[in-house]
Amino acid sequence: MWSITPPETRFPHRQASTVVTVESPNGEPLVDQEIEVRQVSHSFLFGNIGFDFLDYANGTDTTEETARLAQDYLNLYNATTLPFYLGRFEPQRGKPDTARLMATARWFADRGVTVKGHPLVWHTVTPSWLNTLPLPEVEHVLRERIRRDVTEFAGVIDLWDAINEVVIMPVFTAEPNAVTKLAYVKGRIAMVRMAFEEAHEVNPHATFLLNDFDLTTAYECLIEGCLEAGIAIDAIGLQTHMHQGYKGEDQVMERVERFARYGLPLHLTETSLVSGDIMPSHIVDLNDYQIPEWPSTPEGEERQADEMVRHYTSLLGHPSVESIVYWGITDKGAWLGAPIGLIRADGSRKPSYDALEGLIKDAWWVAPTTGKTDSVGQFQLTGWLGDYEIRYGGTTKRLSLTAQSASDTVVV
Numbered sequence: 050m051w052s053i054t055p056p057e058t059r060f061p062h063r064q065a066s067t068v069v070t071v072e073s074p075n076g077e078p079l080v081d082q083e084i085e086v087r088q089v090s091h092s093f094l095f096g097n098i099g100f101d102f103l104d105y106a107n108g109t110d111t112t113e114e115t116a117r118l119a120q121d122y123l124n125l126y127n128a129t130t131l132p133f134y135l136g137r138f139e140p141q142r143g144k145p146d147t148a149r150l151m152a153t154a155r156w157f158a159d160r161g162v163t164v165k166g167h168p169l170v171w172h173t174v175t176p177s178w179l180n181t182l183p184l185p186e187v188e189h190v191l192r193e194r195i196r197r198d199v200t201e202f203a204g205v206i207d208l209w210d211a212i213n214e215v216v217i218m219p220v221f222t223a224e225p226n227a228v229t230k231l232a233y234v235k236g237r238i239a240m241v242r243m244a245f246e247e248a249h250e251v252n253p254h255a256t257f258l259l260n261d262f263d264l265t266t267a268y269e270c271l272i273e274g275c276l277e278a279g280i281a282i283d284a285i286g287l288q289t290h291m292h293q294g295y296k297g298e299d300q301v302m303e304r305v306e307r308f309a310r311y312g313l314p315l316h317l318t319e320t321s322l323v324s325g326d327i328m329p330s331h332i333v334d335l336n337d338y339q340i341p342e343w344p345s346t347p348e349g350e351e352r353q354a355d356e357m358v359r360h361y362t363s364l365l366g367h368p369s370v371e372s373i374v375y376w377g378i379t380d381k382g383a384w385l386g387a388p389i390g391l392i393r394a395d396g397s398r399k400p401s402y403d404a405l406e407g408l409i410k411d412a413w414w415v416a417p418t419t420g421k422t423d424s425v426g427q428f429q430l431t432g433w434l435g436d437y438e439i440r441y442g443g444t445t446k447r448l449s450l451t452a453q454s455a456s457d458t459v460v461v
Contacts, residue, residue, distance in 0.1 A: 051420040052429040053086055057412050062368045063093065065450050066431040070460045071422050071441060078426025084441040088415040092434040092451070093365070094163055094316075094372035095409055096128030099153065101379060103131075106156035107149055114396055121392060122378055125406055128163040130318075130374050131206070133198065134174035142178045147201060154205045165374075166206045167318075168213035168260065169195050170244045172221050172228035180227045184234060187227045188243070195247040203252045210286060210318065211257035212244035216267045223334070238274050245280050260286030260318050264304050272311055285311065286318035290376065292328040292335055292387055295356040298363040309369035316372040317364060324353035324399060325388040335385060345380060345388035345399070354400035357391075361408060 055064070071079045102119055104110035122129075131154060132138070139145040154164045170191055179190060199209065218240065219232035232240045241259060248257050259275070259282050261268050275282060285308050289301065308315055324345045332338050364370045377383045380390040391402035415432040422428050430437065432450055439446045439461050446461035 050423050050427060050429050052431065053415065053418050053420070054431045055413075055415045055433060060365055060413075062452075063365065063413075064431060064433055065452055066429060067448075067450060068427055068429050069439065069448065070425070070427050071439065072426065072460055079422055079441065080424055080426050082422045082426065082441050083419065084422060084428070084439055085417060085419045086415070086430065087417045087438045087440070088432060088435060089438055089447075090127055090161060090436040091409070091413070092436075092449075094128035094374075095126055096130060096163075096165070096372060096374035097122065097126050097378050098374070098376055099129035099131050099157060099164075101382070102156070103149060103153050106153040117396055118379060118392065121398065121402070123160055123162070125391075125402070125409060126378075127161065128165065128372060128374065129157050130165045130167045131157075133166045133168065134171065135179065135194065136174040136176045139194075140176055142176070145198070147198075151202065151205065154202060158205050163208060164206045165208040165210065166198070166202065168210035169198065169248060170211065170228065170240070171213040172218045172226050172232065173214075173224070175226045175228055180225065182227060184227070184231050187231050188235075191228070191231075192243060192247050195244060196251050199248050199255065200251045203255065207252065207255040209248060209255060209257050210260040211248050212241055213260050214262060215241055215259070216261050216263040216265075216271055223336075237271055238278055238280070241271070241275050241282075242278065242280050245282065249281060256283045258282075258284045258286040258316055258318065260288065260316075262288035262290070262319070264288075264308075269307065272308070276311065282313060284314040284316050284371070286316050288319040289317055290319055290321045290335060291356075292321060292323055292338070292385065292389070293330050293332065294327045295322060295360065298359060301360065302363055302367065305364070305367050305370065309367065313369075314371040315367075315369045316374070317370065318372075318374050319376045320360070320373060321376045321384070321387070321389040322353050322356050322360065322401070323387055323389055324349040324401065328387075338385065340386070343386050343388055345393060349388065350399045350401065354404040357401045358404050358408065361405065365413070 071082050073079055105115045105119055157164050215237050218229060221229045245257055264287060325343055328338050364373055377390050379392040380388050381394040383389050391399055393399060413433060434450055436449050448461055
């Protein structure tokens, strides 16, 4: 039997095998049929933020620069995170930016990109009108916001950061806001329960994350308290912004292991690596590092590319990790002005882009392959979990290779 096998075999938990039977429209096996097999997607989510494309997807940004950036984005990523910060999404009460975000979400979804909304509840970037309300009304607004947006975007966005950075939420002091006040009164676990129960009720088929940057034992205690309280957390989000330098495989994987013990999928929700000077280690809050310019450098770009390969390879090797979302494709408008993008501000690709493309679309990809079915119309496909196209005699069929495929015989 003719077999297709990708060259990379270090990650058996990311691959599966199945016997494919190719049949004619009347159900007869097509013997000695010439076919072509193409991988079209990964089930693992390789993502980035899609903040740069809100106007492009809506047709109000028609620049060639953004069009090229969108092409580079879609070439690399199969997942995106869109901004639902309440202060920007609904700066005027009752006037949410639903139409623009929906158009953007549909633009990505139509191109095979999984869309995540970020976040439903957070204590930062809150609207001024929310901060003037009494706490019972604040809670009512948050509950209604969750139900409204999860309902309206269902089917387009079925992946959400339900609540963000709860560890610091009730004691946050950088700016006054009503969400912190509410969290201080209700408590962390009650805030998490509110977010997850409201979201699950209106879209029980969606995936909702608990997301945080604090990866200390405080986050572990919060997760344990929520699980003991019966809160149905679908996945755990781990932020890994590394403006102060790559933490190395050992430290990153130690953290992954600590959170994997809860038996929930892990999403690396916010990852960044600098291609210029490293932020000083004494900075506690990354937002406190304010400098006029933070340029990318040739040496920094080579370092970033090497770290990108190391970081992604180690994470792909852990079976609990389902997603890696990088926090910015371009240096233009990047968070904190840091050179964390894979594309320079002038639109040219950094070595890190080429390095990541070499992994996702080469080392971790089944190249287009041609061959013939055997005497019973079959061939064996061993490949990365994801979707494939089978082309033969002017016909194109699609199949999904899943972790359960080992015991399947797929008919196309």
